[in-house]
Amino acid sequence: MSTTQAEPPPIVFEPRSGESWRDPFPMYKALRDHDPVHMFENDRGEFWALSRFSHVLAAAIDAKTFSSAKGLTIAYNEMEQLDIESPIVMMDPPDHTAIRKLAIKRFTPRQLNAIEPLLRAFVIERVERLREMGEGDVVQELFKPLPSLVVGHFLGVPEADRSLFDRWTDATVAASADGNIGSGGDAVGELVRYFSEMIERVRKNPGDDVISALVHARPGGNEVSAAWILGFAFTMVTGGNDTTTGLLSGAAELLTKNPGQKKLLAEDPGRIPNAIEEFLRLTSPAQGLARTTTRDVTIDGKTIPSGRKVMLLYASANRDEREFGPDASECDITRKIRRHLALSYGPHFCIGAAAVRLQSRIALEELIGRCPDFTVDFAKGTFASGSYVRRYASMPFCATGAF
Ligand code: HEM
Numbered sequence: 323m324s325t326t327q328a329e330p331p332p333i334v335f336e337p338r339s340g341e342s343w344r345d346p347f348p349m350y351k352a353l354r355d356h357d358p359v360h361m362f363e364n365d366r367g368e369f370w371a372l373s374r375f376s377h378v379l380a381a382a383i384d385a386k387t388f389s390s391a392k393g394l395t396i397a398y399n400e401m402e403q404l405d406i407e408s409p410i411v412m413m414d415p416p417d418h419t420a421i422r423k424l425a426i427k428r429f430t431p432r433q434l435n436a437i438e439p440l441l442r443a444f445v446i447e448r449v450e451r452l453r454e455m456g457e458g459d460v461v462q463e464l465f466k467p468l469p470s471l472v473v474g475h476f477l478g479v480p481e482a483d484r485s486l487f488d489r490w491t492d493a494t495v496a497a498s499a500d501g502n503i504g505s506g507g508d509a510v511g512e513l514v515r516y517f518s519e520m521i522e523r524v525r526k527n528p529g530d531d532v533i534s535a536l537v538h539a540r541p542g543g544n545e546v547s548a549a550w551i552l553g554f555a556f557t558m559v560t561g562g563n564d565t566t567t568g569l570l571s572g573a574a575e576l577l578t579k580n581p582g583q584k585k586l587l588a589e590d591p592g593r594i595p596n597a598i599e600e601f602l603r604l605t606s607p608a609q610g611l612a613r614t615t616t617r618d619v620t621i622d623g624k625t626i627p628s629g630r631k632v633m634l635l636y637a638s639a640n641r642d643e644r645e646f647g648p649d650a651s652e653c654d655i656t657r658k659i660r661r662h663l664a665l666s667y668g669p670h671f672c673i674g675a676a677a678v679r680l681q682s683r684i685a686l687e688e689l690i691g692r693c694p695d696f697t698v699d700f701a702k703g704t705f706a707s708g709s710y711v712r713r714y715a716s717m718p719f720c721a722t723g724a725f
Contacts (some may be wrong), residue, residue, distance in 0.1 A: 330372065333353060334349070335360055340705050342705075343430065343712045347641065350635060352639060353373040353635070358373050359621045373659075376644070378639035378663055382704070386414075388615060390410060393612070394610075395709075396633065408552050409553035411423060418669060423453075424535065426673055428532040428535045429677065437680070438684065440475070445466075445688045446470065448464040448468075449688045449693065451463065453721045457720050458719055460698060461714055465567045465574075468566070468570070469563045470492075472566070472677055473558050473563060474487050474491075476531060476674075476677070477555055478531025478532070479522070489509065490516070491513070492509075495508030496706075497509075499711060513556075520533055520554065521548050535552065564706060565711055569664075571717050572714075574700075574719070575714075577696075578700060579700075583653060586656070588691075588694045592684050599662065602664035602678075603664055606712075610636055611637075612631045616628060696723060699717070703715075703717040704716045
């Protein structure tokens with residue numbers, strides 16, 4: 323064994339927020355290489371972090387050992403703070419399996435095809451506006467309102483309510499990113515009231531949306547409770563918005579850093595779907611989410627005791643050289659990706675996966691098609707607060723590539 327190896331860097335997992343999200347990747351690499359089953363402590367207790375692809379994948383699949391029922395953050399009393407019924411992401415099989423089957427029916431290819439013209443018209447209008455302005459904040463103009471439009475559509479929010487819905491969504495997403503939904507104040511209350519009224523309305527007049535599907539479903543002969551439907555609506559609002567903004571803003575950064583890759587996409591837009599998998603892998607907007615162990619579990623010779631919160635570091639796993647090869651941190655839009663963990667894996671695999679792929683394909687087709695020379699000044703971009711989702715809060719964009 324070599325004795326000349328350099329001292330490894332300090333191995334610590336530090337939750338990030340805001341500006342400290344700029345570059346968490348050396349931390350992940352140090353964890354993967356030197357302490358892949360990492361224990362860390364703070365004044366609230368003992369926690370663990372898994373950073374290698376194989377370990378995170380196995381934990382995501384094994385919901386019996388790595389439970390979601392005590393919440394997805396590293397707060398040990400998280401569920402006591404929540405005043406709504408456990409949302410779908412915080413349930414374990416078999417209850418979770420039954421309810422997921424109901425929700426997933428509204429995310430079929432037919433439903434997605436139907437929404438494409440609406441999304442494309444919206445994206446074209448916003449991209450053209452950016453092109454005319456020459457410069458602007460692409461997060462505010464496009465990457466934030468687009469996912470809100472998608473989530474609103476699936477939830478059945480009519481066009482007339484859209485601007486109110488966007489405002490409430492903004493405040494709710496910001497409060498939930500900070501781990502304290504209560505800090506969203508009036509906006510969260512308005513959103514609860516809005517969805518509660520909608521649940522009553524669709525009892526008589528069902529639409530083609532996921533709320534109507536859940537209101538009229540009778541799993542095992544019983545109604546789905548209004549509190550549970552509310553929890554599902556909130557999962558979509560808090561899980562489908564800033565994640566997609568993170569993917570799109572991260573993709574704009576990667577395309578600016580790699581102009582050759584942007585050229586490949588401009589020459590053949592048919593490459594965009596594969597590029598989106600590479601962008602998902604490298605940006606991994608849901609950087610890490612927690613589970614709670616239901617028994618002692620030994621991984622790589624270390625035993626995590628029962629009842630501990632364990633972070634599944636999806637973003638680290640997605641750059642693991644052991645899975646993706648020595649160039650795992652490089653952007654290669656032609657890479658053949660067998661699987662990645664940006665949308666998790668196993669029982670909680672993202673229900674919105676096809677919706678994410680659709681909206682990002684349309685956004686990239688129109689951006690690259692209409693502004694092939696665009697660049698973003700990612701160094702001047704700012705990051706949103708919150709310790710679980712990494713996304714830009716603002717990003718200067720130039721249609722002609724002057725940055
Ligand atoms: C780039 C965008 C997105 C990313 C990175 C993402 C990521 C994820 C991840 C990692 C999970 C698993 C959570 C866990 O590990 O506990 C998840 C679950 C979920 N996602 Fe997404 N998501 C995105 C967009 C969306 C959208 C647009 C929607 C809705 C339209 C959505 C709806 C959901 C729902 C309902 C679940 C819960 C599934 C379950 O627990 O069975 N997501 N997502």
